[in-house]
Amino acid sequence: MIIRRLEKKDMEAAKSLWRYAFESQEPFCSWYFENVVAPENLLGIFMEDDLAASLQLNPYRLWLNGNSFDTSYVVGVITAPAYRHRGLTKELMAAAIGEMNRKNHGVSILMPFDTSFYSTYGWELCYSQLRYEIPMDMLKNFGATQGNFTPVHGKDDVNALQGIYESYLKDYQGYVQRTPKDWAILIQDLHHDGGYGYILMDETGTPAGYILYFLKDGTLNIRELAYCSHWAKKSLIHFVYRHKSQTTKAAWPAPVGDLDFLFLRDTIKPTPTNTIRILPFMAGRVVNVKSALENCRYPKDTLLSFTLQISDIYGPWNHGIFSVMIQDGIPCVQETEDMEPDLSCSINVFSRLFFGAISLEQALFMEEALLHNPLLSDDLKRIFQQKNNFINEYF
Template sequence: MDFRLVTEKDDKAVRRLWSYSFNGDEPFFSWYFSQFYDRGNGLGGYENGELLTCLHLHPYQLSLRGSSLAASYIVGVATDPAARRGGMIRRLLTASLEEMRRRDHWVSILMPSKAGFYAPYQWLLCYHHLVYMVKLEDLRPLAKPAGNILYIESVTLDFFAQSYARFVAGKHGYVERTQQDWLHRLNEHINDRGFVYCLEMDGQPAGYIMYSFKGKTMLIKDMVYADARAQAALFSFIYGHRSQAEFIDWNAPLDDLSYLSLFDPKQDIRMYPFMTARLVDVAQALEAIRYPAELEDSLTIRVQDDMAPWNHHCFRLTVSGGQGRVEVADQAPAQLECQVGPLTQLFFGRLSASQLWRQGALTGQPEAVAKLGAIFPPCVTYINEYF
């Protein structure tokens, strides 16, 4: 099988595979392929010239441990039904790792329909949300009006960028949204019959909310706020929709504490697995990020990766002055050992070294595990991109 980037003559086949695999729901299907799709990011698998499988590698910048890393967001993994169950997805994902490495994208993210499907390929969960399915009436203790609510047409894209920057401060793994990202995000939402309002406080951008209605539920697709006061003001805005909706459906950051103050906290608030990630190139990724400035340390860690041979090595990581240096050290005794998936969870900050060690995903002596934990402290991961 031949794997390569798709071309213009493949457009019909790409759309057919997407429509068959993902139902081709409108208006998103037409918007995606007319406004967002870039065939230069489409990777296909061909047999006798026929496209049998494909995926899309959308480029983003992720903020990871103090650095901005180019990343590929894998979406639209689709295979012709006549070609399934032949190991084709594994070959396609292997080809995607090679293509991402060629692009100098050292990390990738992927939103799975079923996380277990991608786990054998080492795309493991690195992001979770808290999902609130609660009654609007029970937001009453959280709702405190403040500031000015503005309709989208009265603000600029910079208003969204400033609000978002204040919201993600202190968070980790988020997308550094460009102006084009904002245009895509807002246009797709409005095209899908969504609403957008913004919050201004003390003359400054303080937040926004993107939402729609489905029956008696207010679906909150994206809500950001500069601080607790701004969040309370947006809750007040939501609370004002009690005549239109009975419930809210909201994906909140994992560190959100709103559930502690609900009028009736005994409702459906759950941890939701949102996004997987995978290191594409271990050595390059480890050298690209910042480390705790006070650390001076060195560790050897053996990484297992049967899809990317450039990762299947024992690496020596030396940390000094906030920088990391990585060398292949296959002849050295490994102090730690793990597969590339758990190392990704550590790198992204979703799980600590001790958590991985306790669940058996990382092996090594406790002293080495403690050292690794100091090098990679846990972080509050957050992302809210859907394609």
């Protein structure tokens, strides 16, 4: 058994394995392997010359804790049927954590098929989404006719899309800082699946919002909705309502902190008409505790010193005690062996604290973390606060 990064000559085998497990439709599969996947971002287990298992480590940048983070998005964890139930996933995930550490990717994200499966390896659910499913009639009085809509074509629209995206997410954490290539891939994927995209312009011709969506089986299914103002949101919703002759309902994702459900028309009796659910979406993991903490930027008046003990079976470089000094909002982290910890937890809990999926207060209440120095309680709670995360990437 050999575990290594894939080479160009291995890509056809990786494509065949992907097609068997996930996506057999063309032209998506060929497009995906030609435009999205790079061999240096694939890791595989080989049994002699046979690719037995593989995964992708797609590179992105996340905005988190006041700074940008290089991250690996783990995608397509596959084992060939002839090699399943041999523990290859365990070997592959351990190798992937090591590979990400060598790439200096301090954090990682992963979309789990089961929220508990990857917790063995340190990934924990850190992102959820609201999912709206609303009958068209309920949108009639929510929107308003304002602005002009132009179709999304391609690279010429990237600057407009990026500006709206950044404005929409300015109060959120954990989102991907999309590059022109990321936008190009997103738009191509949308068009490959028969989707549509429109940009909303205000009366001065300034981009104010966008909508990316599909029409299928009587539903207007929104891939992404973003806006710079309340009137832009209302105009986008009215754009959706204009499709009432084609569809019976609309569905869209939103951050968990979204409050539109409070203002949508609904019924109470005999049953509620609208469906608004919280769906699990993305797991996160801290790959390297030291580099992740040192990349954070806290308020400039932050002055704090504490020791942190982490247990991490799959990341031995994290397993131990760290001395953390935050001065002028910038952390400095050193490994130490001769100090008692002020705070201790597993890498799983630390990942949730770091991403802000839970606060330190919640972790202590659930007995997921131990605070050995109560005098630091208030200061540490300011560092490890719950955040409003949002992410909407699928590969």
